[in-house]
Amino acid sequence: MTRTVRDATFDVLRHHQLTTIFANPGSTEVAFLTDLPDDITFVLALHEGSVVGMATGWATALDRPALVNVHTTAGLGNAVGALATARVNRVPLVVLVGQQDRRHLALQPFLAGELEGLAGNYPVWVRTPARPQDVPGAVARAWHEARAGRGPALVIVPSDDWSAPAEDGPVPAPAVLHRADAVDPVVVDELAALVAGSASPAFVVGADADDADTWHALVRLAERLRCPVWQEPFAARAGFPQDHPQFAGHLPAGRGELRQALAGHDLVLAVGAPVFRQYPYEEGPLVLAGTSVALVTDDPEDAHHSPADLAVLANPAAVCALLAERVPDRPDAPPPAVSRASAPAEPGDGEPLRAEHVMAALAARIPAETVVVEETPSSRPDLHRLLPARRPLGFLSAAMGGLGFGLPAAIGVRMAAPDRPVVAVVGDGSSLYGIQALWSAAHYGVGVLFVVLANGRYAIMDRLAAQRGGKPPWPGFEEVSVGGLAESLGCPARRVSDHAGLVAALDEVVPTLGERSRPLVLEVAVEPS
Structure with a gap:
């Protein structure tokens, strides 16, 4: 049987431990994805933002590149915001981007894309191989570029390249590339x-x-x-x-x-x-x-x-x-004067829950090795103040500032590090940018606790508008049920609206975080601070 470019590329992926593919499939990738070898794992997400977010969490937890596959123009376009987050978070990704059949690209056929500039400057490297036989080397190069540049490296592959005969001979990229960490x-x-x-x-x-x-x-x-x-x-x-x-x-x-x-x-x-x-x-x-x-x-x-x-x-x-x-030791120097946040008083009967109550309740219960993934802009100061990171990778967020990272990233972290408890603390508005990721958590049995702070509005935007002395034109969205959306995607959910319910839910769920294989959305009704 003739050895194909696809066969040679799988060998490159195996060599670089890129055997888990995070993807949302498109027609230009069918030739690559159909009948995958038994040692290649396919992980589906329902939107490319979730695909890249999950891969970003995975790569962060393992400290090595993750493999992403996205569909031509629409798929790469959907993924650009998440790729920007990966770049600013300094996370290495190898991204295979589908393209139309090379043999009629000149005719600009249906689903052909102008792909090399679509993600702007956020990729650390982009390449369309000149020939089908150059695909395996480009993928190997992308792995090195993603590591060295600490960001997404893109390889654009026309659909017919995968079935082309491979060349015998060395792949034009080093099999091993060491970076010296020693300092003169x-x-x-x-x-x-x-x-x-x-x-x-x-x-x-x-x-x-x-x-x-x-x-x-x-x-x-x-x-x-x-x-x-x-x-x-x-x-x-x-x-x-x-x-x-x-x-x-x-x-x-x-x-x-x-x-x-x-x-x-x-x-x-x-x-x-x-x-x-x-x-x-x-x-x-x-x-x-x-x-x-x-x-x-x-x-x-x-x-x-x-x-x-x-x-x-x-x-x-x-x-x-x-x-x-x-540097000399300074044993006689006074210790720095630092202030410590105290837990807020529990709300009394009839008093609303606020984000600080949720953070304090989590801080009192989650173990030190927990990974807390944050995407709640209006409540981030409360989280920072009350929920300290006590171990490396104890806190993870999107340095880019764009929304849609928290849910999929938490799933990717837990998939890559199943021995670590993972809690995602997200706002209800933030959750809607990546809500499709909950399907992947449920389907693959990823035991993340998603704590959704639900105030039915863009509280941080309301606050910024108030600081300018004006009134925002955007409405609230109190009628949206994040728990209902989660359940429609197959993810268990429950809603709590008072402190007793919050404490009871956390006391039940937190002790199971290390070994649980079912995700849970805990939708907590809160009033803005």
């Missing part, structure tokens, strides 16, 4: 001198510090310096244990409050975080005069657009470990 000690000298000479340093951490080695190095360094550690405001992941006594909280989003939070520090060292992502725009500098800013990152893009006095482009864990060896 000389590179750290200038940074160490700057830190050691600081009278009052502060740290700001971000998503690229979210791994066990970086947490360990940062804890040791912060404890030697007796300095506060802040989380940057829009990070997709936690860069430091948020139950540590030196964790100072999340930086405010506005420049004025940022300057106030960092006032009194002559050095701000950002680790795994850009300098600084603020919103909305406000006049004035990021930090006060007399405060130096240094940056440690392994992301060239962050290094190039951050206004830092000194930047080190290297592995954050390795740099911080060296710094902890080189």
Whole structure:
């Protein structure tokens, strides 16, 4: 039997552990997807945003690229917002995009697409192979590009390429490509001198510090310096244990409050975080005069657009470990003065539930290894204040800010890490951007607890309109039942509207999170804060 391009591509996918395909199928991919080999797993989602969101959660949990397949123009177009989130979250994806038959593309047939620019600059690499025989090499290259660029790499494959005969010979991409994480000690000298000479340093951490080695190095360094550690405001992941006594909280989003939070520090060292992502725009500098800013990152893009006095482009864990060896211990320095949020009082009889009550109830019950996936813009400050990340990957969100990430990402995380409890905390408005993902959770037996904060409106938008002194033109959507939608998609759901019902539901469900194989939507009626 003639060996085909499809056969050769499957060998490449096996070599790079890309044996789970997240997809919503289209006709231009039928030749690739029909009669998959037994060792290739197909995972269906009902919308391309959910496809990419699930793959993003999967790749985040496993720390390696995930494989996505999307249909030509419509499928890639539907996926663009989620691909943008994957890029800003620094998550590697290999994305196969279907295209019409190569033999009549010149005639612009039905379902042909202008695909190479459709996702804009969000892919880290895009390629349409010049010949069918170049497809396996392009897929191998995409795997390396996705890892190196930490984002989605796209390969556009005309439908007839899959059945073309493959070529014997080497694939034009390395079978193994190692990236050295070692840091030349000389590179750290200038940074160490700057830190050691600081009278009052502060740290700001971000998503690229979210791994066990970086947490360990940062804890040791912060404890030697007796300095506060802040989380940057829009990070997709936690860069430091948020139950540590030196964790100072999340930086405010506005420049004025940022300057106030960092006032009194002559050095701000950002680790795994850009300098600084603020919103909305406000006049004035990021930090006060007399405060130096240094940056440690392994992301060239962050290094190039951050206004830092000194930047080190290297592995954050390795740099911080060296710094902890080189900076002097400060045993006589007073510990940083950080405030701790206290749990809100339980609502009395007849008082409405608010998001803070839900966060406090979760914080009192979920185990430390829980992954909390957040997509509730109006309640995110309550979550940050009351529900700390205590383990690496304890918090996950969309750094891009676009909605539709939370539900599918939580499913992907749980599929990739079935030993970790996963709780998604999403707003009802946010849930509607990715509600189709609940079908996948139910169909594949993914035991995520989805806590949907239901206020029947876009509360964050209402708040922003009020801040401008105006009245919003958009209505509420109180008649939408997220629980009803979940059940229509085969996902169990229940609704609670008081504190007693909330506590009873959590006491029943939370102890089962580690081993449960059935998802649950807990729709919690809340009033905006």
